[in-house]
Amino acid sequence: MNDFLFADDAPSNDVPPRSHATSMPPFRILIVDDDEEIHVITKMALSEFHLNHRRLEFVSAYSGEEARQLLSQQHDFALVLLDVVMEHDHAGLDVARWIRETLRNRLIRIVLRTGQPGQAPEEEIIARYEIDDYKEKTELTYRKLVTLMYSSLRAYSELCRIERNRRALEHIINASAQLFSAASVKELSRGILEQLVAIVTHADTAAYCSVDGAIDGVTAAGSSAANLRVLAGVGQYQHDEGQGLAKHVDQQVIARLIQRQQPVSFEIHQQDYYGLYHTTDGRYYLLFIQGIVKQQHSGELADSDQHLLELFMNNTAIAFEHAQRTQHTE
Structure with a gap:
């Protein structure tokens, strides 16, 4: 057996139990190592880990070439734990360079792991390669591995938010030329929504919807749902514009919000945000944000954050209705 089996650190209460897991998509971790035992140990040690209600999903590769194939086909890995010595002495280093220079992936976090530190001195490797950490396998105790996950995945999440904000700014700039056409309002709304949910709720999946129909007899138009x-839409809803929204939405929550008959009301249900805007002419609009991170885990959004969400719902509803009226009169 190897001597890096986390025997010196017993699992602590730092990692929440499995029962706290939600439907939030997991962080995908690529383990690249030619030693099967390393894959087993790593998965076992991190089986209960989660961050911001997201668990880990592991994918295994046993050579540098296999890692390249996976990374070429799947672009949503958050972290790669990369062995240095595999099919040859610098196979892992070649993969690290390929990720940054050929694949041009700047988001994924790269952690090199080596069982032979003398072959790849730490200072030299960090200076020459665009990696995020360098660890000897013997020093990766259970606790240090968990700490590594927290630091790497928080950095990855922050970089993803920055990238979403950059894309959102592009949407806003592209929409500015024809502000009140239907197409530009959608583009502008998408850009603002992408920035808003990333900054305010630390989420990446949201949809702004018009609401028709009725729920449990509460009329919003006339049907049963x-x-x-x-x-x-942003995140997994970015390609659903113009289509119906059904997945992950709890109709009973929407019914409760309609029953309040307030201009703006919201509810946080199982880490999802439901915000309902009721216009003066009786129309309803729903802002749905999947997997929000509430203020300091208090269970509530800050008043200032909720104000921004309400402002978005109000102004976006006005913009869409203005665009529709303009379209009908042309």
Whole structure:
């Protein structure tokens, strides 16, 4: 057996139990090592880990070439734990360079792991390669591995937010030329929504919808269930604009919000945000954000954050209705 089996650190209470897991998509971790035992040990040690209600999903590769194939086909890995010595002495180093220079992936976190530190001195490797950490396998105790996950995945999440904000700014700039056409309102709303949910709620999946139909007898138009049509979407809803929204949405929450008959009301249900805007002419609009991170895990959004979300719902509804009226009169 190897001598890096986490025997010196017993699992602590730092990692929440499995029962706290949600439907949030997991962080995907690529383990690249030619030693099967390393894969087993790593997965076992991190089986209960989660961050911001997201667990880990592991994918294994046993050579540098296999890692390249996986990374070429799948672009959503958050972290790669990369062995240095595999099919040859610098196989892992070649993969690290390929990720940054050929694949041009700047988001994925790269952690090199070596069982032969003398072959790849730490200072030289960090200076020459665009990696995020360098660890000897013998020093990766259970606790240090968990710490590594926290630091690497938080950095990855922050970089993803920055990238989303950059894309959102592009949407806003592209929409500015024809502000009140239907197409530009969608583009502008998508850009603002992408920035808003990333900054305010630390989420990456959201949809702004028009609401038609009725729920449990509460009239929003006339049928037995709310018909949610996506006007602007980000994350997994970015390609659903103009289509119905059904997945992950709890109709009973929407019914409760309609029953309040307030201009703006919201509810946080199982880490998802439901915000309902009721216009003066009786129309409803829903802002749905999947997997928000609430303020300091208090269970509530800050008042200032909720104000921004309400402002978005109000102004976006006005913009869409203005665009529709303009389109009908042309």
